[in-house]
Amino acid sequence: MIKMTDQDIISRLKHIVKPYVQREIGMQDFNKQTDFLKDLEINSANLVDVVLDVEDEFGIEVDNDSMQGMLRVGDAVNIINNKKSIQ
Amino acid sequence: MCQKLKPTDVISKLPYAKPFLFVDELTFLSENKAEGNFHFLPELDFYKGHFKDNPVTPGVILTECMAQIGLVSLGIYLLSDSENIKNLKIGLTSTEIEFLKPVYPDEKVQVLSEKIYFRFNKLKCKVQMLDSENDVVCRGSIAGMILNN
Numbered sequence: 619m620i621k622m623t624d625q626d627i628i629s630r631l632k633h634i635v636k637p638y639v640q641r642e643i644g645m646q647d648f649n650k651q652t653d654f655l656k657d658l659e660i661n662s663a664n665l666v667d668v669v670l671d672v673e674d675e676f677g678i679e680v681d682n683d684s685m686q687g688m689l690r691v692g693d694a695v696n697i698i699n700n701k702k703s704i705q
Numbered sequence: 706m707c708q709k710l711k712p713t714d715v716i717s718k719l720p721y722a723k724p725f726l727f728v729d730e731l732t733f734l735s736e737n738k739a740e741g742n743f744h745f746l747p748e749l750d751f752y753k754g755h756f757k758d759n760p761v762t763p764g765v766i767l768t769e770c771m772a773q774i775g776l777v778s779l780g781i782y783l784l785s786d787s788e789n790i791k792n793l794k795i796g797l798t799s800t801e802i803e804f805l806k807p808v809y810p811d812e813k814v815q816v817l818s819e820k821i822y823f824r825f826n827k828l829k830c831k832v833q834m835l836d837s838e839n840d841v842v843c844r845g846s847i848a849g850m851i852l853n854n
Contacts, residue, residue: 663798663850666827685825 622702624650627676627695634671638664650692678702709734710785712741718781719773720794724750727770734782739818739830741774747810762808767834767843768800775818775832776847783823784851794852798827802845806836813837826851 632648639645640659644652654660660668665688669680672694678701680688688694710718712731719728733740745762752760780795808814814834821829828851833844 661798663827663848666825670822670824682825 624695627698628691630675631691631694634675635660635668638668648691650690650695652691653689655689672698676702708786710782715778715781719777721773727766728773728778731774731778734779736783737820739775739779739782740816741778742813742815743770744813745808745810752810760810764804767804767808768802770814771816771832771834771843772797772847774816775830776828776849779818779820779830780828780849780851795849796852797849799848800845802843804843806840806842808836808842814842821846
């Protein structure tokens with residue numbers, strides 16, 4: 619399998635979060651520093667749905683500790699890379 | 706690990722009282738499903754104002770009834786063998802409900818709920834309410850979060 623670049627992951631993440639974003643302007647500059655709650659105003663309950671969609675999209679399982687540390691897009695990229703590398 | 710609660714014990718753990726308790730009986734509880742019923746007595750206060758001279762059960766009350774049976778009761782059951790059951794708090798986070806048929810005073814409704822998922826302290830359920838003729842009066846999905854004190 620060809621390794622996903624971080625940019626590939628970010629563009630797939632952008633597609634996943636889209637339905638939950640309340641602050642559209644935060645999507646214009648979607649990068650590793652983007653904060654799910656502050657920049658995109660995704661509510662914390664919907665962040666659970668984002669994580670479940672990430673699990674389906676990337677075929678991984680996210681544990682509770684990882685979930686709690688997933689504040690920014692970069693955190694999600696790291697979680698996905700880590701889970702993928704041990705598969 | 707202790708046993709799961711019985712339906713009657715779950716009712717006693719519900720954080721509601723009259724006039725805002727909308728559960729009479731829980732008839733079935735499992736890891737994935739909850740079923741219960743409620744009789745909308747004609748004396749209930751909101752019928753005086755919804756609507757004037759034309760009492761119909763408000764959609765928000767039907768939603769609340771489905772949340773109490775389908776989401777909160779199921780949540781209490783699912784967590785009944787955990788430590789934080791004593792001061793369990795569940796906050797409603799989203800509802801998406803369609804209403805198909807009016808519910809008039811004196812109707813006894815049945816609520817059926819199926820777990821969609823329970824992950825990261827969020828419980829989301831597919832719910833429906835049936836009237837005494839077994840017609841679906843409303844249905845949709847309801848989600849809530851278990852709140853940590």
